Amino acid sequence: MIPTDDASLPHALATLMIPSSPTLVDTPLAAADSGTPGSAAPAFSPLYQQIKGLILQSLQSGEWKPGEVIPSEMDLAARYRVSQGTVRKAIDELAAENLLVRRQGKGTFVATHAEQHVQYRFLRLMPDFGDRQSEGPAERNIIDCKRLRASAEIARALALRTGDSVLQARRVLSFGGRPTILEDLWLPGTPFKGLTAERLSDYHGPMYALFETEFGVRMVRAEEKIRAVTPDADQARLLNVGKNTPLLSVERIAFTYNDAPMELRRGLYLTDTHHYRNVLS
Amino acid sequence: MIPTDDASLPHALATLMIPSSPTLVDTPLAAADSGTPGSAAPAFSPLYQQIKGLILQSLQSGEWKPGEVIPSEMDLAARYRVSQGTVRKAIDELAAENLLVRRQGKGTFVATHAEQHVQYRFLRLMPDFGDRQSEGPAERNIIDCKRLRASAEIARALALRTGDSVLQARRVLSFGGRPTILEDLWLPGTPFKGLTAERLSDYHGPMYALFETEFGVRMVRAEEKIRAVTPDADQARLLNVGKNTPLLSVERIAFTYNDAPMELRRGLYLTDTHHYRNVLS
DNA sequence: CAGTGGTCTAGACCACTGG
DNA sequence: CAGTGGTCTAGACCACTGC
Numbered sequence: 001m002i003p004t005d006d007a008s009l010p011h012a013l014a015t016l017m018i019p020s021s022p023t024l025v026d027t028p029l030a031a032a033d034s035g036t037p038g039s040a041a042p043a044f045s046p047l048y049q050q051i052k053g054l055i056l057q058s059l060q061s062g063e064w065k066p067g068e069v070i071p072s073e074m075d076l077a078a079r080y081r082v083s084q085g086t087v088r089k090a091i092d093e094l095a096a097e098n099l100l101v102r103r104q105g106k107g108t109f110v111a112t113h114a115e116q117h118v119q120y121r122f123l124r125l126m127p128d129f130g131d132r133q134s135e136g137p138a139e140r141n142i143i144d145c146k147r148l149r150a151s152a153e154i155a156r157a158l159a160l161r162t163g164d165s166v167l168q169a170r171r172v173l174s175f176g177g178r179p180t181i182l183e184d185l186w187l188p189g190t191p192f193k194g195l196t197a198e199r200l201s202d203y204h205g206p207m208y209a210l211f212e213t214e215f216g217v218r219m220v221r222a223e224e225k226i227r228a229v230t231p232d233a234d235q236a237r238l239l240n241v242g243k244n245t246p247l248l249s250v251e252r253i254a255f256t257y258n259d260a261p262m263e264l265r266r267g268l269y270l271t272d273t274h275h276y277r278n279v280l281s
Numbered sequence: 282m283i284p285t286d287d288a289s290l291p292h293a294l295a296t297l298m299i300p301s302s303p304t305l306v307d308t309p310l311a312a313a314d315s316g317t318p319g320s321a322a323p324a325f326s327p328l329y330q331q332i333k334g335l336i337l338q339s340l341q342s343g344e345w346k347p348g349e350v351i352p353s354e355m356d357l358a359a360r361y362r363v364s365q366g367t368v369r370k371a372i373d374e375l376a377a378e379n380l381l382v383r384r385q386g387k388g389t390f391v392a393t394h395a396e397q398h399v400q401y402r403f404l405r406l407m408p409d410f411g412d413r414q415s416e417g418p419a420e421r422n423i424i425d426c427k428r429l430r431a432s433a434e435i436a437r438a439l440a441l442r443t444g445d446s447v448l449q450a451r452r453v454l455s456f457g458g459r460p461t462i463l464e465d466l467w468l469p470g471t472p473f474k475g476l477t478a479e480r481l482s483d484y485h486g487p488m489y490a491l492f493e494t495e496f497g498v499r500m501v502r503a504e505e506k507i508r509a510v511t512p513d514a515d516q517a518r519l520l521n522v523g524k525n526t527p528l529l530s531v532e533r534i535a536f537t538y539n540d541a542p543m544e545l546r547r548g549l550y551l552t553d554t555h556h557y558r559n560v561l562s
Numbered sequence: 563c564a565g566t567g568g569t570c571t572a573g574a575c576c577a578c579t580g581g
Numbered sequence: 582c583a584g585t586g587g588t589c590t591a592g593a594c595c596a597c598t599g600c
Contacts, residue, residue, distance in 0.1 A: 105597035226557035228509040228527035246509035246527035276507035386578035
């Protein structure tokens with residue numbers, strides 16, 4: 001499946017100008033292109049970017065699964081017919097994006113939410129004093145979990161059609177016995193066929209790790225919109241707060257490899273003893 | 282001031298093992314080290330990290346000022362007696378940290394808050410529809426600006442001593458005529474000697490650009506703690522909201538080059554038509 | 563010890579900018 | 582056109598891991 005044929009080596013840099021050249025690359029990008037194919041700029045793409053795209057394809061296709069080693073830099077260099085340095089630069093970028101993890105002396109691994117020391121990869125809520133480690137494990141409580149038809153709003157967020165099947169769940173996270181986070185989440189029905197409240201309740205460990213191992217869905221990136229709100233009656237009851245208590249509303253959309261949205265999550269965070277921590281640079 | 286002497290070239294990699302070697306580097310790091318000097322690990326530091334440290338020193342010392350070009354990669358390579366590739370890797374990291382900006386064909390520049398298209402470098406508040414560009418310029422209103430003695434809390438945040446002189450200011454930002462952000466900020470008195478309410482009011486452009494050009498203080502990094510709160514009477518009046526309106530409380534500490542805190546800012550954001558946007562990866 | 567990633571070098575050529 | 586950053590290569594050696 002990889003160009004081990006073709007004796008026209010060495011492939012000159014001229015080949016780089018042609019993204020759709022069948023020699024090295026079989027259209028790694030340009031999936032979102034449409035119309036006027038010959039008019040746009042040549043869109044020079046460096047070799048290492050093309051290699052990066054090829055590695056990305058192997059990740060998406062599941063050739064290398066989360067937690068596994070990928071071939072060594074030398075092997076990949078031979079496979080793609082480029083120098084080690086070029087493969088290296090491609091891997092560097094993927095590692096910077098947290099898709100791969102380099103371990104000197106051992107190899108390069110596909111990033112995973114499992115076997116990871118951080119329990120909550122995307123959760124930015126921290127206790128005001130100490131770290132989340134010292135706080136002990138959160139108590140998790142699945143309130144609800146059911147399948148339903150996507151509303152227009154949910155469908156838009158998940159890039160589905162209104163009425164498509166979605167799975168909706170609600171849970172409460174408690175720290176030190178105190179309800180602190182109320183989360184509603186929506187998942188597209190098709191990739192998560194078979195996910196039940198029991199499975200969610202029984203599983204200990206990061207939810208995203210469950211998604212990986214059971215459904216082959218790896219979350220890679222997320223965007224959050226944060227607001228200050230007050231709870232409705234249900235929410236106030238579940239968090240055990242008054243109806244005028246200001247709460248942090250955190251709406252998260254999590255994406256898998258190809259920037260496809262795979263989860264919508266709406267969290268209400270109690271911030272009297274915790275805060276949302278962010279680093280700007 | 283730079284090691285142009287010393288004919289013991291080529292400096293072998295062995296030199297790298299000795300961070301305090303007078304040959305190439307005069308103690309670029311290890312400023313925060315204390316006690317048992319000979320007991321710790323050798324702390325191998327790659328050449329490019331040392332070069333990065335030297336470049337950082339030149340940035341801190343003001344040898345190259347915000348907005349200026351730094352010497353070309355070839356020049357720096359000659360100056361530090363290393364290959365272009367090594368200088369390149371050092372610059373790569375500094376560019377990734379937004380301290381330098383590379384422009385192909387022109388050179389590498391010291392990052393600056395001035396001459397920059399983004400008005401607010403660290404502000405993550407976005408309108409729910411459209412971008413901040415389309416919203417038009419914010420209306421800025423300095424409410425107050427005075428010098429006073431640092432409270433214990435303020436002093437701790439700014440790494441000062443209680444009672445040290447600090448400058449305190451309060452302002453309101455309005456978008457589309459609507460008061461949206463109320464900010465209190467504290468600056469250490471000494472570096473910002475001479476800053477007045479008039480200067481703040483008259484200056485159009487990013488506040489951090491003013492800090493750069495007038496006081497030689499460049500903000501490099503910041504940390505924020507976010508909560509949901511309700512305003513006190515003064516705050517409610519200034520933002521023209523009711524006393525039970527939930528608001529985003531954003532406490533920011535901004536740091537200059539050597540990770541020294543140089544600003545404490547406490548913002549109250551109205552989030553009925555705006556949201557705080559964050560990207561997780 | 564072999565195999566992996568990590569660093570460093572030297573040299574070639576490409577892409578972009580501006581005189 | 583010269584000068585800058587950007588890409589690519591080939592080869593050497595170092596640091597780390599595990600057998």
